[in-house]
Amino acid sequence: MKQSKLFLPTLREVPAEAEIVSHQLMVRAGLMRQLVSGVYTYLPLGYRVLRKVQQIVREEMDRAGAQEISMPAIQPAELWQETGRWDAYGPELMRLKDRHNRDFVLGPTHEEVVTGLVRDNLNTYKKLPINLYQIQTKYRDEVRPRFGVIRSREFIMKDAYSFDTTREGLDKSYQDMYDAYTRIFTRAGLTFRAVEADAGAIGGKGTHEFMALSEIGEDTIAYCTSCDYAANLEKAEVVYKSAEKRTASQAEMEKVATPDVKTIEQLMNHFDMEARQFIKALVFKADERFVVALVRGDHELNDVKLKNIVDANVLTMATEEELNKLGIPLGFVGPFNLPEDIEVYADFAIQDMNGAVAGANEKDYHYKNVVPGRDFTVKTYTDLRNIIEGDECPRCGGHIAFARGIEVGHVFKLGTRYSEKMGAKFLDENGKEQPMIMGCYGIGISRTVAACVEQNNDENGIIWPWSLAPYQIHVVPVNVKNEEQKQLADSIYEQLQKEGYEVLLDDRPERAGVKFKDADLIGLPIRVTVGGKAGEGLVECKVRKTGESKDVHVDELLTYVKELAASLQ
């Protein structure tokens, strides 16, 4: 492609709305433009990258035996009512009405459509297992779209859905997808980890998120510095070991006036004690009932763990109004004198506490010398807190450290959640009806591009990995008015294309500085500069990633480029 013809509006300035590097660079390097908050147009260069990701995904999905289909973006509300998600999904679900005033959604995901499709067209174990996927535009009305295409309202996803006859079959389908995802993100040049995530109420042994490691990631990953254990913060199990044999405190529990002393910090000052000596009590509404959760003052409650242990569909912090109704004073919550039907769940660490301080459930009062078990009753001690750096690895006993990640993929065992609600059944070998056992598997295509840019850049611009580069080689004649340079550059451009490389020729009559700046910004893997030594048949070959540069004679250029290309793939 000749750059003079290419619609490639590069920018020197950083766009005001772009907070993170990948967003800035994707706009500056002319990959995309915003149409409206969270909605983007891909320009020619950006669309080439998108298509490369799509092609990798397609190849690996096909290799894993999945079959490509294409489902509609507009979906009738009835389908979503069948599964209850019409109500449950909330304002993130984009809705519209057609001319007959019929309700539709713009699909954020396709479980309903695909389950209905398979239900209506397949009914015997003989045709199973099957895995259907599509690469398609999805819609999600984010509260706060940001980070460019990392959190946008219209985005491209690959979503796949597997249907099996047995749990073991699902395990295999799941593993096939896990392996395919590993190949996909490896080929896309990402530094990533597959982390265990919470499967929520669905249960199922496994759900993994594929996280591109990045400081701007919105998710915290807990990983082991010794083994390959990695989990989402919400999922990472805390290993409980009773640290010391507890001896009951001699002292009786004692009520202390603590007017306006509410936070752990205020309590630490007031009592002159460490955070680990306080009991933090939190009231939650779990569906229709209320529960109290206890964690140590230096720990953070993990509400996903709580939600799972209390088996709630919806878990929310009790509001001040709700607390008032229960007669519980905000800031002084404790496990004492609670209404009878409120159960108390405590983190494992609570049972080792001795002489703790806890809210008295009475305005402006705390108890000190509290001994759990002696002074109040707990329904269950369990793992309720977030893991912290330095904690023990639940797999190997090593140490946990934190990293941040951008979720680029997710594999999920759905089980029979959708097939039962929608009646997607098959006849087994004995002619008996069984619900299909499903898995679902997503990859954020546009997000993968952004994650790649976030991981591969420097102060001058993007550094494309070979596999996603919009073009692989940038041929830059320094001065196109110099006939020698122009002709040499043209012939190199033709020659490299003939060899099968994707080549961009900067044939613009611009100053060398402008061209080099644009070349670095766009970040193609190899740059061949044709300049002053063109007369001697010498050109400069530069690797964007390493900055490594070498003068090469045009006769040896092809061989040298082949070597470079091999080292970069």
Added chain:
Amino acid sequence: MKQSKLFLPTLREVPAEAEIVSHQLMVRAGLMRQLVSGVYTYLPLGYRVLRKVQQIVREEMDRAGAQEISMPAIQPAELWQETGRWDAYGPELMRLKDRHNRDFVLGPTHEEVVTGLVRDNLNTYKKLPINLYQIQTKYRDEVRPRFGVIRSREFIMKDAYSFDTTREGLDKSYQDMYDAYTRIFTRAGLTFRAVEADAGAIGGKGTHEFMALSEIGEDTIAYCTSCDYAANLEKAEVVYKSAEKRTASQAEMEKVATPDVKTIEQLMNHFDMEARQFIKALVFKADERFVVALVRGDHELNDVKLKNIVDANVLTMATEEELNKLGIPLGFVGPFNLPEDIEVYADFAIQDMNGAVAGANEKDYHYKNVVPGRDFTVKTYTDLRNIIEGDECPRCGGHIAFARGIEVGHVFKLGTRYSEKMGAKFLDENGKEQPMIMGCYGIGISRTVAACVEQNNDENGIIWPWSLAPYQIHVVPVNVKNEEQKQLADSIYEQLQKEGYEVLLDDRPERAGVKFKDADLIGLPIRVTVGGKAGEGLVECKVRKTGESKDVHVDELLTYVKELAASLQ
């Protein structure tokens, strides 16, 4: 691909909702399924065909120098208000609101988005011309979705937009697209014609529709049986030649009572005269004024021609209420005693009439012995009627015949319609601001697939042309339980794939009859049947299109298939 694994639900019965053959076959052959009226899912086989069309389109668009981008489906209402189409588009435009109650549309087309994009990112003649295209999902809330994907609410289009600095530049961009479209539809195996269409108020020398010829087509094409002239009915010019020298009728105009005699048919009976002896007068509202149009009783008024001659944005038949206000009695309209500000436009053929019958503009009365010019005044004689079969070709003098067509493509000179409204300007060589001169070019991707099926089928199923076939060769072992057949079929399957063919292997343990029925229904170009002669190394090679069949030894199969393939491409 092994058929036992393929999600390919074929049907023996004709789906009730499918009126036309292509719709029936696309459902029966497992290419697609309806989700809701006018909204379809493409199954694996159908999606493969879609992608083949997309690939042909992409290659030819790239070859023509166009650049691929991808614009969003959701577009802010403000953009559509800028061009006035938010109001003008009517209920076909799908609209929605986001969580902040902001208005959006689901794009039926992208003139607004692309004009805004180019306006904001390109401002000099040096970067022009440019042609941007995308292959993308579009939305149109059809009153009556039907004919499967021929008239659907969510569909895939290729849309392209060219930006030029001069009218001559636009002419070239237009011709490039015209040529690319000709190559595309030829490669897709369609029988088609590029027909002249009406450009409406925009003017511009050219707009062509690419019509796949088909009896189920909703558009009438007038074409010449001698030369390559073809035009849409609305556009086809009628050649006017004064047939006979008119001699004024001796008789005076005479008022005749014609109670309840209104239609041409009733008039013919009443007066015992031919249709061609009556003057049909019609009242239209042209924007804010009213006009009367006259055509001969045996002719049909062409309202597009009328709209152009009166230069109206909106032209509608006057309602009965409007006629009443004007004092014109429905059924007795004539060019007499009209309100002063109503102009009369007449078709050329009117001026040759002599002793005609026309409405008296008075309830239950007509005039006879009417002589146009003598008895009433006409503002303009012009071409106002639809061409009819047997009319003279406006290009070569040959004869016009009619055909029906499915519009699969459209090329259109937009001129400055959008660039002026949206301020998309460039600086010319003299530093002067000029509006960009635009063209737009669409191809219905999903519709092209349907048109192809409509043109290529027989009573047993689809007959795919080589270029669009989901697979090219169908290998069918008659009995997979026969080890000899199975092994031979497997090895042929492997061998053909190795040679680069796309092969479907029917490895299902089904009866031969079922397999052959499915094979004919799916309609791959070549079928290799491995049956009773497998032991002798003989297989049957059958061409779906011709039915031609031959026993071939497996050693010669590759050579024979190569020959067949060459003859089918």
